[in-house]
Amino acid sequence: MKKRSMIxxxxxxxxxxxAGISNARAYFTTYAEAEGGYVVKLGDTTRLEENxxxxxxxVSITSESTSEPVWIRVKAYYAEGDLQINEEGTEGYSxxxxxxxxxxxxxxxxxxxxxTTEVLDVAIMGVEVLEDDLLNPSxxxxxxxxxxxxxxxxxxxENGDPLTPDWDAEIGDDNITVDTGSAN
Amino acid sequence: xxxxxxxxxxxxxxxxMFVMAAVLLLTSSIGGARAALTYYSDxxxxxxxxxxxxxxxxxxxxxxxxxxxxxDWHDISWxxxxxxxxxxxxxxxxxxxxxxxKDGDGKPDESLVIGKKxxxxxxxxxxxxxxxxxxxxxxxxxxxxxxxDEDGNEIWEKVRSVSQRDENTSPDNxxxxxxxxxxxxxxxxxxxxxxxxxxxxxxxxxxxIYAPANAxxxxxxxxxxxxxxxxxxxxxxxxxxxxxxxxxxxxxxxxTYDYDGYKFVLDxxxxxxxxxxxxxxxxxxxxxxxxxxxxxxxxxxLSLVKDASPESTAADQ
Numbered sequence: 001m002k003k004r005s006m007i008x009x010x011x012x013x014x015x016x017x018x019a020g021i022s023n024a025r026a027y028f029t030t031y032a033e034a035e036g037g038y039v040v041k042l043g044d045t046t047r048l049e050e051n052x053x054x055x056x057x058x059v060s061i062t063s064e065s066t067s068e069p070v071w072i073r074v075k076a077y078y079a080e081g082d083l084q085i086n087e088e089g090t091e092g093y094s095x096x097x098x099x100x101x102x103x104x105x106x107x108x109x110x111x112x113x114x115x116t117t118e119v120l121d122v123a124i125m126g127v128e129v130l131e132d133d134l135l136n137p138s139x140x141x142x143x144x145x146x147x148x149x150x151x152x153x154x155x156x157x158e159n160g161d162p163l164t165p166d167w168d169a170e171i172g173d174d175n176i177t178v179d180t181g182s183a184n
Numbered sequence: 185x186x187x188x189x190x191x192x193x194x195x196x197x198x199x200x201m202f203v204m205a206a207v208l209l210l211t212s213s214i215g216g217a218r219a220a221l222t223y224y225s226d227x228x229x230x231x232x233x234x235x236x237x238x239x240x241x242x243x244x245x246x247x248x249x250x251x252x253x254x255x256d257w258h259d260i261s262w263x264x265x266x267x268x269x270x271x272x273x274x275x276x277x278x279x280x281x282x283x284x285x286k287d288g289d290g291k292p293d294e295s296l297v298i299g300k301k302x303x304x305x306x307x308x309x310x311x312x313x314x315x316x317x318x319x320x321x322x323x324x325x326x327x328x329x330x331x332x333d334e335d336g337n338e339i340w341e342k343v344r345s346v347s348q349r350d351e352n353t354s355p356d357n358x359x360x361x362x363x364x365x366x367x368x369x370x371x372x373x374x375x376x377x378x379x380x381x382x383x384x385x386x387x388x389x390x391x392x393i394y395a396p397a398n399a400x401x402x403x404x405x406x407x408x409x410x411x412x413x414x415x416x417x418x419x420x421x422x423x424x425x426x427x428x429x430x431x432x433x434x435x436x437x438x439x440t441y442d443y444d445g446y447k448f449v450l451d452x453x454x455x456x457x458x459x460x461x462x463x464x465x466x467x468x469x470x471x472x473x474x475x476x477x478x479x480x481x482x483x484x485x486l487s488l489v490k491d492a493s494p495e496s497t498a499a500d501q
Contacts, residue, residue, distance in 0.1 A: 004195065008202045012209075027465040028237045028458045030312070032261035035451035036278030037327070038296050042420060042441035068295075068420075153441075155417045156299035163299075163417075 044070045046151045049116075055140065056092065057122035061107075061149055065114040069154040071165040072107040073100070074120055077146040081126025092121025110154050110162050122147070236395075238264020238272075238312030239456035242405070244305035245281040255305070261454075264311045278450055279304065282413065299417035301361070308393065308454050309405040315392040315459035317486060319470065320409055322385040323451040324358040326443075340447060347422035347442035355383040357419050358448050361412030362387070367487075371407040374488055388474075390486045392459040402483070413450060419443040462486065 044067035051058040061072050074097075076083055085105060086097045096108045097120045107117050128141045155163045191197050240262035244255045260276035282302045283292035308318045327340040346354045364373035368390040379386040387409055394402040422442040430436045457465050462484060466474050473489040 005198050008198060012202060012205050027461070027469050028314075029456060029469050030237050030239050030263045031453060031455045032239050032241045032263050032273075032275070033451070033453040034241055034243075034261040034276045034278045035323075035449055036280060036282075037447045037449035038279065038282070039445065039447045040296060040298070040415065040419070040443050042298070042444040043439075153420045155420060156297050158299070158301035158414065160297050160300035 041066075042068055042153070044068050044151060044153060046070060046072070046111075046149075048147065048149055050147065055124045055127055057124065057145060057147065058092065059120040059122055059147055059149075060117050061111065061151070062116040063111045063113055063151075067113045069110045069112050069162070070151040071154060071167075072111055072117055072149060072151050073104040073167065074107075074147060074149045075104050076122050077148070078124060078143070080143060081124065083145065084123040084125055086121055087123065090121065090123075092119060092123075094118040094120065104150075104167075111151075236265050236313035237316060237456060237458060238262065238310065239316065239318060239454050240264070240309045240311040241276075241452060241454050242307050242309050243278060243281075244303070244307075244408075246303055246305075257307070259309075259311075262311050278306075278452065279413070296415070298415050298420055301359075301412045301414040304361070304410055304413040304450070305408050306410040306452060307406050307408050308389070308456075310393045310395050310456075312456075313395045313397055315394050315398060315401075316456040317392055317459060317462055317466070318389050318406065318457075319455045320387045320389075321453045321455070322360065322362075322387070322410070323383060323449075323453075324355050324360065324385075325383055325449055325451075326354050326358075327447045327449055329445060329447070342449075343446070346446050347419075357416040357443075358450070359414040359416055360385070360410055360450070361414075362410055363408055371409075373407065373409045374486075376488060388486060388488065392462075392484055415448060459484065 045064040047062045049060050096118050097105050100106050127143050130139045157163055241260050242257045243260045245258050263273040266272040326343050326346050328343045330341045331339045364375045364387050366375050368374040372390045374388040374390050376386040389406045394404050396404050424440045426438045428436045457469055463476050466472050475487045477485050
């Protein structure tokens, strides 16, 4: 008897609460959701290539096929003598290499993945020719020319055009690092 | 008195009282409903239409880059009732057209250019049969590939910070061209500053968007709330450098880009709510206090009550 009364009382309470729930559910809502994204690929691998022929060093830098676009600059050192680099009017001259005030040679174009720069001709002067005859063509004394190159990733503006590279920025400024390679 | 008690506490008495209580409850509800129906007849009409609330997120797939060609709006995600009264819903993918695929091979024609500002125009359309207000929650974050599942699908996990140099601000490197302000003066989109973080932006459109059936009363779409996306060029300077000694005294310097291989994600969620009783509805459904003013033309204009946003909005849910 008591049990039945309690059940009925519970039912009544559920009905009262149920009436309140219907009010709470009276606001109608809906939603829609979408997402999307891209994987960022960064990184560059560049390689210095040198070919020495008749006291001329042909220097070029290749960016590998998986690399991001880079800017390139090159500097050459020769302690024992002089160098004539990218001499205008000579056969090896390239208008894409230009000398900066800091003695670096700057390549004017962005080097894209898989591309190689035009050759930077480095003529080595003041090397003593030891023998130069049919048996020993252009045998010269040992020389040590050091070539250093740097690459930095290309930064683009809002329109997708490359910005002028900032070679002076430093990694300590949370800004830049350089890839450096050399050959001698 | 004893007889009365006997009747009251008898099983028949208990059942009779329960039935009376039920009848009283039901009749009192009917009375209230009839009163509301009579007094708020407009309300009654609106409520009949509430079953057809619907919303669609649209993205503009511009056919060209010269900016002179007509917009090409595409439905990306939606949820509304179809003609049979069932939910019709779809959750699509954003940014599929960010990098053009003019040759149609299914692959972007070029690599993502870091720093370039890409078009990404988004808006909301009413795809139901009643007018509604909308809220947009925009999430931007980075994900890292953590492996591959049994079926060969890549597993990606959200990361808070990609680079140690970011100081926990990696989402800032995903730059969105949002068209909104704190007042909604510009184009009607209100920025809810109290709910916005570096990873999440919450916007409210301050006017109702009309159902297509009511298009003569007002616009069935919102203005654009986002027009571009750009990955900050700063990320190319987030690097880790390793130096190793090589033959001949040379030093090899290997630079690893911290963001290499990470995926940026744009996630947009649109919430829609009935126009009718909007203040109460927003408070009830979204937990937000809003003011609604009615203009001379009868248009409702919503504004946020300052500092009233809940710390955790529905966007967190």
